[in-house]
Amino acid sequence: MVPALLILTFTPITIPGLDERKGKASRSDSPDRISLGPPVWLKSHNVKLANKYTPAMTIPENIVTYGLNKEAVYPPAPFSPGERYPEYPFQSIATSPNHVYALVRDCLRRLGLDPEHFGSKSWNPLEGIVRPGDNVVVKPNWVYHKNKGSGSQESVTTHPSVVRALLDYIWIALAGEGTVIVGDAPIQGCKLDELLRARNWHELSEFYSQNGNMHVILEDWRLEVYHGRTHLTFQKEIRKHR
Numbered sequence: 095m096v097p098a099l100l101i102l103t104f105t106p107i108t109i110p111g112l113d114e115r116k117g118k119a120s121r122s123d124s125p126d127r128i129s130l131g132p133p134v135w136l137k138s139h140n141v142k143l144a145n146k147y148t149p150a151m152t153i154p155e156n157i158v159t160y161g162l163n164k165e166a167v168y169p170p171a172p173f174s175p176g177e178r179y180p181e182y183p184f185q186s187i188a189t190s191p192n193h194v195y196a197l198v199r200d201c202l203r204r205l206g207l208d209p210e211h212f213g214s215k216s217w218n219p220l221e222g223i224v225r226p227g228d229n230v231v232v233k234p235n236w237v238y239h240k241n242k243g244s245g246s247q248e249s250v251t252t253h254p255s256v257v258r259a260l261l262d263y264i265w266i267a268l269a270g271e272g273t274v275i276v277g278d279a280p281i282q283g284c285k286l287d288e289l290l291r292a293r294n295w296h297e298l299s300e301f302y303s304q305n306g307n308m309h310v311i312l313e314d315w316r317l318e319v320y321h322g323r324t325h326l327t328f329q330k331e332i333r334k335h336r
Contacts (some may be wrong), residue, residue, distance in 0.1 A: 112220070151330030159204045168248065171294040172301045173258035175199075181217040183266060184305050198259035224267035229275070232257060236278040239289040247293075253293045261298065261310065270306035277313035282320040 169192045175182060176191040179199065203212055207219035224230055241250045257276060261329035264274055276298070280286055290296060290312060299310045 126212070159201045161197035161200050161204075163193045163197055166197065168253050169194060169255050171254070171297040173255035173297075175259075179214045180213060181266060182262070183270070186301075186305075192255070194253070194255040195259040198256060199263075202263060218263075218266050220263050220267035224264055224272075226267075226269040226271055228268060229273045230264055230268070231277045232260060233278055234275060234276065236280045236286060236289060237286065238281050238283075239285040239292070251293070252287060254293055256297055258298055258301075261302070261308075265302065265306065265308050268308055270308055272307075273309045273311065274302075275311045275313050277311075277315050279315040279317075281315060282318050286314050 169176075169188055170308075172186065173195070173290075174184070174186040174188045174192065175195040176188045178187055202211075202219040205219070208217055208221055211217040212219075224239070234254075234257050235250075236252070237250045241247050261274060261276075264272075276295075280289075295312055299312065302308045302310050
């Protein structure tokens with residue numbers, strides 16, 4: 095079952111090597127919290143949001159909304175919606191309901207983004223935040239490749255179906271062209287390749303490569319990675335900024 099509470103937040107974030115501007119780093123404590131980062135980012139209280147493609151606009155520093163659906167379950171890859179929404183740009187439709195997609199879509203509606211076009215083919219909730227040609231960063235939570243406690247893996251990492259829904263609206267705002275980097279800095283001992291493979295994260299990149307010119311890149315932002323040798327020893331790998 096999907097956790098009943100899904101949180102979507104736009105928050106300040108700076109990724110080393112991607113943007114030289116200094117801002118607050120973002121840390122999300124919810125496994126279903128998504129952060130949209132540079133070069134589309136937010137600064138201090140009610141200030142201007144802009145990049146070289148996007149006219150400045152004023153929005154609060156942190157915008158948070160949430161949705162509830164106690165009947166929701168995580169859908170299988172490629173995580174397409176279970177119904178054809180008016181704005182949905184692709185042919186792929188799931189054969190069963192996708193409550194996660196519906197929750198993310200409703201969160202964008204509740205944020206009041208492009209309200210005059212909601213329910214129509216031209217609804218573009220991220221217009222003015224993301225523009226064609228932009229480079230966009232999406233930060234899910236990739237904390238650890240397994241849950242050492244009694245809970246599910248989804249209480250440790252964001253499920254890719256949450257990000258797939260958001261990526262569709264980024265695709266709309268980019269007009270199908272651009273680059274989206276999906277990344278995080280997990281715990282140093284996390285086997286990220288194993289995590290991404292087990293949850294079918296790579297199917298996101300494959301889906302968009304087959305449907306337009308939006309390139310989705312999965313990145314590991316850790317500067318230190320620990321490779322276990324035995325249960326008592328490990329090898330430390332030091333990485334440099336890109």
